[in-house]
Amino acid sequence: MIIPLRELEKATNKFHPSRKLGGGGHGTVYKGILSDLHVVAIKRSNIVVKSEINEFINEVSILSQINHRNIVKLFGCCLETEVPLLAYEFISNGTLCDYLHRKPLRSLPWQDILRIATEIGNALSYLHSGISVPVIHRDIKSTNILLDDALTATVSDFGASRYIPRDKTTITTMVQGTLGYLDPMYFYCGRLTEKTDVYSFGVVLVELLTRKMPIRYRSPTGEGLVAQFVELLAEGKLVEILDPQVMEEGGSQVEVVASLAMSCTKLRGEERPTMRSVEMTLEALQGPKKLSLVRDATYEGSYSATRYTSPITRTCLEDTSRQYSQEEEFELSASYPR
Numbered sequence: 200m201i202i203p204l205r206e207l208e209k210a211t212n213k214f215h216p217s218r219k220l221g222g223g224g225h226g227t228v229y230k231g232i233l234s235d236l237h238v239v240a241i242k243r244s245n246i247v248v249k250s251e252i253n254e255f256i257n258e259v260s261i262l263s264q265i266n267h268r269n270i271v272k273l274f275g276c277c278l279e280t281e282v283p284l285l286a287y288e289f290i291s292n293g294t295l296c297d298y299l300h301r302k303p304l305r306s307l308p309w310q311d312i313l314r315i316a317t318e319i320g321n322a323l324s325y326l327h328s329g330i331s332v333p334v335i336h337r338d339i340k341s342t343n344i345l346l347d348d349a350l351t352a353t354v355s356d357f358g359a360s361r362y363i364p365r366d367k368t369t370i371t372t373m374v375q376g377t378l379g380y381l382d383p384m385y386f387y388c389g390r391l392t393e394k395t396d397v398y399s400f401g402v403v404l405v406e407l408l409t410r411k412m413p414i415r416y417r418s419p420t421g422e423g424l425v426a427q428f429v430e431l432l433a434e435g436k437l438v439e440i441l442d443p444q445v446m447e448e449g450g451s452q453v454e455v456v457a458s459l460a461m462s463c464t465k466l467r468g469e470e471r472p473t474m475r476s477v478e479m480t481l482e483a484l485q486g487p488k489k490l491s492l493v494r495d496a497t498y499e500g501s502y503s504a505t506r507y508t509s510p511i512t513r514t515c516l517e518d519t520s521r522q523y524s525q526e527e528e529f530e531l532s533a534s535y536p537r
Contacts, residue, residue: 200275201275204284206233206277211229214229218231220240222245226245228241228242233286239288241286242285242286252282255283255358256283257357258358261357261360267321267329269319269322269353270353270354271354272287273285274286290345290347294342295315295346295403296340296344307410307444308448309445309449309450309452312407312449316456317478319339319403320474320481322353323400324473324474324475324478328475332362332364332365333363334357334360334362335393336399337376337391338359338375339403341403343356368392370391379423379424380398380403380413382394383466393473396474397473398468400474401461401462401463401471402424402425402464408442408453409424410445413425432461437453452484456484459481
């Protein structure tokens with residue numbers, strides 16, 4: 200739907216600051232009510248440069264061709280400005296980041312955590328394998344996950360996303376993403392694959408389990424959140440970093456999800472599971488058979504779900520150590536690319 204500029208200006212009271220919902224590297228988002236009474240979120244670019252124009256057009260191209268219950272819906276756009284204005288369905292409850300970290304903190308029951316993780320996994324699995332030309336989101340993080348009043352998760356912000364033809368498993372691009380969530384191997388090499396999203400999703404899992412911000416967290420010894428999480432998991436001391444409500448309500452499922460997060464954040468992309476495998480594991484946890492189904496699942500690469508409740512082997516510890524040292528180097532040298 201093509202929306203006239205005057206309609207969007209009227210809907211937002213000429214983009215009045217009181218209508219501002221938030222914003223990030225790609226633009227500012229305003230709440231608006233169109234003349235047909237549709238409530239929308241309107242994204243407006245902060246700056247006018249060619250890269251911003253390309254990213255907004257890229258987002259229109261991708262969102263106009265996909266349809267999934269956990270991916271934000273593009274309602275329309277305005278082409279009268281130098282950078283297009285985009286109007287999305289309005290999601291009422293802010294971002295997952297806000298819900299997890301903005302004080303006063305609100306309760307987030309374990310079953311909601313598990314469902315939110317599953318819904319994000321469903322959306323990414325759809326992008327990777329459920330459409331004719333796969334899409335890599337490239338900037339999965341809690342600020343790009345929207346929640347409605349029922350805490351249903353919706354993946355948003357496709358400005359950095361890329362199509363990957365099915366006859367290719369990787370493409371080389373300029374690195375884009377967010378510190379703390381960014382796949383270290385993609386950062387080093389610029390080779391974008393679906394496993395780049397898998398890594399970022401693993402970081403979001405860690406964030407859900409700990410309620411700590413990957414961008415800001417540092418352990419007393421200077422370790423990043425993922426490195427500290429994996430190290431404590433390997434040592435059997437995960438209780439030291441888990442959110443208290445997760446420990447109280449999650450039971451044995453916490454170890455399953457923690458191990459899944461560890462497998463998603465392995466340094467080597469080929470050792471990470473596919474999002475389809477991740478989706479199946481999370482869905483199995485919510486089914487009647489729960490852990491028995493998970494133990495029967497087999498991941499691609501070297502990781503097996505049967506190891507969820509097994510002791511951590513020396514090999515796992517060696518992998519953990521290698522991951523930590525390179526991840527620390529990555530986090531110290533990285534900077535926001537956008």
